[in-house]
Amino acid sequence: xxxxxxxxxxxxxxxxxxxxxxxxxxxxxxxxxxxxxxxxxxxxxxxxxxxxxxxxxxxxxxxxxxxxxxxxxxxxxxxxxxxxxxxxxxxxxxxxxxxxxxxxxxxxxxxxxxxxxxxxxxxxxxxxxxxxxxxxxxxxxxxxxxxxxxxxxxxxxxxxxxxxxxxxxxxxxxxxxxxxxxxxxxxxxxxxxxxxxxxxxxxxxxxxxxxxxxxxxxxxxxxxxxxxxxxxxxxxxxxxxxxxxxxxxxxxxxxxxxxxxxxxxxxxxxxxxxxx
Numbered sequence: 193x194x195x196x197x198x199x200x201x202x203x204x205x206x207x208x209x210x211x212x213x214x215x216x217x218x219x220x221x222x223x224x225x226x227x228x229x230x231x232x233x234x235x236x237x238x239x240x241x242x243x244x245x246x247x248x249x250x251x252x253x254x255x256x257x258x259x260x261x262x263x264x265x266x267x268x269x270x271x272x273x274x275x276x277x278x279x280x281x282x283x284x285x286x287x288x289x290x291x292x293x294x295x296x297x298x299x300x301x302x303x304x305x306x307x308x309x310x311x312x313x314x315x316x317x318x319x320x321x322x323x324x325x326x327x328x329x330x331x332x333x334x335x336x337x338x339x340x341x342x343x344x345x346x347x348x349x350x351x352x353x354x355x356x357x358x359x360x361x362x363x364x365x366x367x368x369x370x371x372x373x374x375x376x377x378x379x380x381x382x383x384x385x386x387x388x389x390x391x392x393x394x395x396x397x398x399x400x401x402x403x404x405x406x407x408x409x410x411x412x413x414x415x416x417x418x419x420x421x422x423x424x425x426x427x428x429x430x431x432x433x434x435x436x437x438x439x440x441x442x443x444x445x446x447x448x449x450x451x452x453x454x455x456x457x458x459x460x461x462x463x464x465x466x467x468x
Contacts, residue, residue, distance in 0.1 A: 195222040195302045195368055201294055201320035202230040202264055203307030211336040212268070214463060215305040216275050217344035218334075222368075227301065228268045228283040231294055231320060232261055261285065294320050295328035304333045308457050322457070322466075326438040332365040332467040333438075335457055345369050346432035346463070351378045351406075352422050353395060358437030362467040363395070366435045367402060369465065376406040377429040381413045381421045419455035431462060438466035 200215040212228075219226040265283055272278045286294060298304050306320045326333040349370055353359055363370070370376055376399060399406040409429075411421045426434050436456065456464060 196224045197301045197303075198222075198224050198226050199294075199298050199301040199304045200226060200228045200268075201298075201304055201306040201322075201325065202228065203320055203322075209271075210338060210340040211305055211307040212271060213341065214334070214336045214344055216271065216277065218303075218305065219280070220275070220277060221345055224280075224302070226272075226277065226281045228265075228281070229294055229297060229320075230261060230264055230283075230285055232285055232287045293328075295325050298325055298329035298331050301331060304329065304331055305336065306333065307336050307338060323438060326466050326468045330468075332362065332465060335464045335466070337461055337463070340461070340463065342432050342462075345372045347372075347374045348429060348431045349373045349376050349433040349435055350422070350426045350429055350431035351376060351395075352418075352434065352436040353378050353380055354382075354437075355395075356437060358468055359435075360395075360437075362435055362437045362465065363398075365467045366465045369433065370399070370404055370435070371402055373404065373433075375429075376404050377425065377431060378406050378408050379422065379425050380408070380410045381418050383412060417455065419459060422456060423459050423461075426460065426462060433463050433465055434460055435465045438468045 195218070198215055198219050200212055203211055215226055218224070265285065268281075268283055269278070272281045284297065286292065286297070304322075304325055306322050306325070308322065322333050322335045325331070346369065349366075351359075351363060351370075353363075378395065378399070393400075396406060396408060409425055411425065413421050416424070422434060422436070425431075434456070
């Protein structure tokens with residue numbers, strides 16, 4: 193996959209600009225077009241007060257939210273000017289009356305960059321859901337943690353490999369970034385692994401054929417969750433990108449019971465590249 197069109201999805205006021213900073217660096221490296229997008233929905237506050245306060249108060253709340261959105265767009269444009277890439281950028285404000293979603297719009301881009309969805313209900317109505325985008329758009333998503341600052345593209349990466357369809361798709365999507373890495377660690381977790389049992393060398397052979405210097409690490413995962421193993425090995429390998437599949441099981445079961453992807457996004461301190 194050649195990266196020539198990147199969508200940066202605003203991820204909430206808790207973001208310290210790390211997602212946007214990462215998207216800019218990625219766009220400059222690949223000489224790609226960068227489009228910002230914000231989901232302008234209805235906040236919980238607006239829905240709660242709409243039927244119990246006067247029209248004037250409701251209008252004041254709505255105006256305050258519109259000012260926040262205008263500031264976000266202005267900030268995006270200021271950063272583009274500062275970084276010298278204004279001529280290859282645009283911004284989309286998805287308003288409530290528009291019969292579309294970020295996931296639908298993302299299908300027309302090579303890659304989505306965003307942050308983790310905020311817990312703060314004051315801002316959640318503006319922010320993207322990275323898991324939903326990965327699940328519904330058919331495009332890869334890079335989730336950048338708050339406060340993350342590092343050179344981009346990453347020089348070391350960790351692939352969380354379980355041999356399933358989703359991670360195979362993710363590795364294919366991430367190949368342009370993996371090819372630029374100086375070192376790649378392929379991690380398998382569990383009582384056994386099948387990396388070396390493929391008749392033609394399997395995933396390690398594929399990485400080698402792409403000129404990728406990869407090392408296989410296997411962890412039995414005793415006494416630890418899969419997410420804990422991934423985070424630990426990523427830190428030991430000094431990885432600045434984790435590549436993994438998203439939501440191999442149903443979204444309903446993930447919402448109810450959690451999952452590796454959900455736990456990872458809450459605990460990892462480097463960007464996570466995921467596809468579904």
